[in-house]
Amino acid sequence: MTSTLDRPAFTAxxxxxxxxxxxxxxxxxRSFGTGKENRQVLRDVDLVVNPGExxxxxxxxxxxxxxxxxxxxxxxxxxxxxxxxxxxxVDGVDPRCAVAFQEPRLLPWQSxxxxxxxxxxxxxxxxxxxxxxxxxxxxxxxxxxxxLRPREISGGMAQxxxxxxxxxxxxxxxxxxxxxxxxxxxxxxxxxxxLLDIHSAYPTTVLLVTHDVDEALQLADRILVxxxxxxxxxxxxxxxxxxxGTRPRNRNSxxxxxxxxxxxxxxxxxxxxx
Amino acid sequence: xxxxTDLANILxxxxxxxxxxxxxxxxxxxxxxxxVPLVLLVLWQAxxxxxxxxxxxxxxxxxxxxxxxxxxxGGTLAQHIAISTQRVLIxxxxxxxxxxxxxxxVGLSELADALLGPFIGAIRAVPSLAWVPLLILxxxxxxxxxxxxxxxxxxxxxxxxxxxxxxxxxxNLIEAARAFGLKGTRLLTxxxxxxxxxxxxxxxxxxxxxxxxxxxxxxxxxxxxxLGFLLMDSQNNGRIDRLxxxxxxxxxxxxxxxxxxxxxxxxxxxxxx
Ligand SMILES: Nc1ncnc2c1ncn2[C@@H]1O[C@H](COP(=O)(O)OP(=O)(O)OP(=O)(O)O)[C@@H](O)[C@H]1O
Ligand SMILES: [Mg+2]
Numbered sequence: 001m002t003s004t005l006d007r008p009a010f011t012a013x014x015x016x017x018x019x020x021x022x023x024x025x026x027x028x029x030r031s032f033g034t035g036k037e038n039r040q041v042l043r044d045v046d047l048v049v050n051p052g053e054x055x056x057x058x059x060x061x062x063x064x065x066x067x068x069x070x071x072x073x074x075x076x077x078x079x080x081x082x083x084x085x086x087x088x089x090v091d092g093v094d095p096r097c098a099v100a101f102q103e104p105r106l107l108p109w110q111s112x113x114x115x116x117x118x119x120x121x122x123x124x125x126x127x128x129x130x131x132x133x134x135x136x137x138x139x140x141x142x143x144x145x146x147x148l149r150p151r152e153i154s155g156g157m158a159q160x161x162x163x164x165x166x167x168x169x170x171x172x173x174x175x176x177x178x179x180x181x182x183x184x185x186x187x188x189x190x191x192x193x194x195l196l197d198i199h200s201a202y203p204t205t206v207l208l209v210t211h212d213v214d215e216a217l218q219l220a221d222r223i224l225v226x227x228x229x230x231x232x233x234x235x236x237x238x239x240x241x242x243x244x245g246t247r248p249r250n251r252n253s254x255x256x257x258x259x260x261x262x263x264x265x266x267x268x269x270x271x272x273x274x
Numbered sequence: 275x276x277x278x279t280d281l282a283n284i285l286x287x288x289x290x291x292x293x294x295x296x297x298x299x300x301x302x303x304x305x306x307x308x309x310v311p312l313v314l315l316v317l318w319q320a321x322x323x324x325x326x327x328x329x330x331x332x333x334x335x336x337x338x339x340x341x342x343x344x345x346x347x348g349g350t351l352a353q354h355i356a357i358s359t360q361r362v363l364i365x366x367x368x369x370x371x372x373x374x375x376x377x378x379x380v381g382l383s384e385l386a387d388a389l390l391g392p393f394i395g396a397i398r399a400v401p402s403l404a405w406v407p408l409l410i411l412x413x414x415x416x417x418x419x420x421x422x423x424x425x426x427x428x429x430x431x432x433x434x435x436x437x438x439x440x441x442x443x444x445x446n447l448i449e450a451a452r453a454f455g456l457k458g459t460r461l462l463t464x465x466x467x468x469x470x471x472x473x474x475x476x477x478x479x480x481x482x483x484x485x486x487x488x489x490x491x492x493x494x495x496x497x498x499x500x501l502g503f504l505l506m507d508s509q510n511n512g513r514i515d516r517l518x519x520x521x522x523x524x525x526x527x528x529x530x531x532x533x534x535x536x537x538x539x540x541x542x543x544x545x546x547x
Contacts, residue, residue, distance in 0.1 A: 073453055093452050105450040109468045109546040118464070119454050169454065 020051035020205045021096055021172035023072060027081035029234065030067050040234035041067055045081070047224065047237060054199065054206040056216040059226030060267060063235040065209040066102060068226070069175045072207060073097045085173055095121065098171035100179045102209075104158035106150040112161050113137065113146035119168035136164040139198065155182040160191070167198060176208040180215065192218055196247050213263045217243055217256050225266050239266055333515040338522070341515040354520075358489055358500040359527060361417070365424025366485040370478055372425070373432025380433075381440030382466065398430050402488065406495055420492040427488030428481040435477030439470035471546040475539035482535055486528045501527075 028045040031038055042064040049055045057065050070076035071083050074094040083090045085097070098119060106115045116136055120129045137143040140160040150158055159182050166174060179195075180188045192215060199206060210216055216223050220243050227238035241263070244255060297303060315335065321327045322334040329337075345351035379386045380394065405426060406419075413419035443466050451465045493502020501520050508516035 075449060075453055093455065093457075095455055097453075099450075099453045101446070101450060101453075103446065105446050107447065107465070107468070109471075118451070118456075122455055165454070 019172060020053075020203050021086040022051045022084075023049040023173055023205060023207065024084040024087075025049075025068075025081070026084065028068070028071060028078045028083060029080035030064065030071065030076070031079050031234075042078075042226075042236065043080075043232075043234040044236050047240070049205055049207065051086075051205055052203045053221045054208065054219055055222055055224055056220035057207065057209045057224045057226060058211070058213065058216055058263065058267065059235065061211070063226045063228065065226060066177050069099070069177055069207060069209060072173065073099050073175055075099075096172040097175055098166040098169035098173075099175045100159075100162045100166040100177065102177040102181065104150070104155075104162040106158055106161055106165075108150050111147050111149060112142055112153065112157075115150065115161055116164045116168055119165035121169055132168060133164075136167055139167075140164045140194065156184070156187050159183060163191075163195075167202070170202060171204055173205045173207065176206065178209050178211065181211070188212075188215070193248065195219065213260055213267070214251065216263070217259060218247070218249055218251065223263065225263065227266065330514065333518055337515040338518045341513070341519050345516070345519070354499060354501050354504050355523065355527070358493065358502070361420055361424060361492075361500065362482075362485045362489050362531070365421045365488070366428045366482055368421070369425040369428025369485070370432045370481055373429045373477070373481065374436055374474070376429075377433040377436030378440065381437040382462070394433065398434075402426050402430075403491055406491070410496060415496040420489070420497065423492045424485045424488045427484040431480035431484055432474070432477045435473050435480070436470060439473030439477075440466060443469040468546045471542050472539075475535070475542055479532060479535050479539065482531055483528065486524065486531075490524065 025045045025047045029043040031040040033039055059065050071078045074090045074092050113133060116133045117129060137146050140163060142160055145153060159179060163179055180191050183191060223241045225239040226235045228235045319335050322329060322332055380390050409419040409422055413422060448465055451461055456464055490502040493500040494506050497503040501524055504520040505517060
């Protein structure tokens with residue numbers, strides 16, 4: 001695994017890239033625009049995500065969930081505060097992370113297989129690379145479609161391709177931004193199970209954004225709810241909930257039902273109607 | 275997952291196109307495309323045969339044909355065609371390569387854009403034929419001045435399309451590639467270049483058309499050979515049959531070179547888009 005070669009700072013801690021890493025948010029805030037246009041989106045996010053943990057991030061649309069993930073991946077830098085992965089600050093695109101974006105973002109001129117291969121860490125040998133890609137395609141049930149172009153596959157297949165591409169990296173931190181957003185309910189459940197399988201086969205820290213409270217309850221060790229306090233412009237941590245029980249959880253348990261109502265309430269939904 | 279597999283098979287991209295409509299077969303299209311020229315030829319023949327138009331304005335098809343035969347036998351027609359084609363190909367090649375390189379530079383680098391953008395914009399604003407007197411003064415009435423004019427004509431369409439296409443490469447794709455550790459040349463060859471291939475080809479086709487345009491301009495102004503010269507010479511000698519011949523040859527050559535490029539374009543788009 002030579003993904004750390006181009007970042008000498010990390011060669012000191014020669015951890016294999018596929019071990020789970022902790023993520024620490026340290027007073028993270030982000031504002032966009034300058035002068036009068038300046039808008040604070042996130043403020044004072046303080047949180048430690050343990051290695052191997054699955055943290056699900058919930059929050060109303062536009063509250064900064066994607067922005068928070070981008071700060072971890074290093075695609076974006078917070079305006080205030082820092083993000084640490086495994087104790088070292090994120091500075092620029094971080095090879096220890098892999099992202100599945102909210103949209104699949106596949107290269108239209110390459111096959112599904114080549115798109116997944118794009119996620120392989122640099123320096124992966126051809127032989128190992130193609131074996132890993134083949135395995136991942138099997139895992140996300142796209143092995144029969146590896147030669148197709150993105151425009152020839154469905155939205156859900158594209159999202160699975162995007163997930164496989166992120167997994168190809170064997171990341172220490174896996175960032176998933178509404179990875180199952182475009183899937184129908186049934187495929188969604190299958191993909192959730194798949195994610196759990198993958199997580200136990202290749203332990204990694206997962207930060208997953210979703211709008212779906214049930215998905216959060218099914219997947220999370222802890223749930224982070226982002227929200228704005230009344231009168232505040234910026235969102236911050238409004239709740240952190242540990243979800244009891246081991247996965248796969250019984251989707252109908254009473255305890256989860258109560259958490260569900262409480263989560264919906266904090267998202268501003270009247271759960272009595274659902 | 276077989277339900278998903280079935281789903282994939284009925285997606286539009288995989289659907290089997292019905293191929294029996296005349297517009298969708300190669301022969302059907304070829305025949306339809308030949309229809310208008312054929313009708314025109316018949317009308318032309320009729321107009322001259324029935325005396326609708328005087329032959330001093332419109333030569334008969336036979337006279338154009340015999341003008342072609344005569345010039346061919348004298349060996350000059352082949353020379354005219356060869357020299358014109360040579361000028362276009364050299365000028366187009368140099369102009370296109372320069373357009374690709376400079377367009378890529380200015381499209382990819384903010385610095386180069388800030389430095390060169392306004393200058394190139396100003397040069398482009400000069401109507402290209404305005405360069406002719408200067409080119410003749412600097413390069414004399416030889417091959418160089420003609421080829422240079424064609425280079426100028428071919429440069430701008432390629433430059434502009436490459437530059438704009440690079441500016442409009444999907445930012446999300448670039449970001450995704452950066453997230454997976456691509457940067458520098460690898461980012462360029464993995465994302466930016468493939469993304470602009472279709473645009474590059476439409477720029478090249480525009481440039482080729484411009485090259486023929488500028489060839490005729492250059493040859494009309496100062497030359498002793500080539501199809502533009504044939505036009506000029508025929509006008510001076512009142513040889514309307516040769517005038518027609520030159521125009522038809524320009525149409526044919528333009529169409530053939532464009533078709534070759536179009537063939538390459540289809541291959542490239544199949545691969546890259
Ligand atoms: N590059 C940017 N420039 C300016 N504003 C931005 C930028 N990126 C995000 N924002 C703003 O930050 C806010 C949060 O955006 P973000 O994409 O993080 O929301 P989100 O929680 O992921 O929403 P959704 O659930 O709809 O995906 C939005 O109001 C958005 O307008
Ligand atoms: Mg988002």
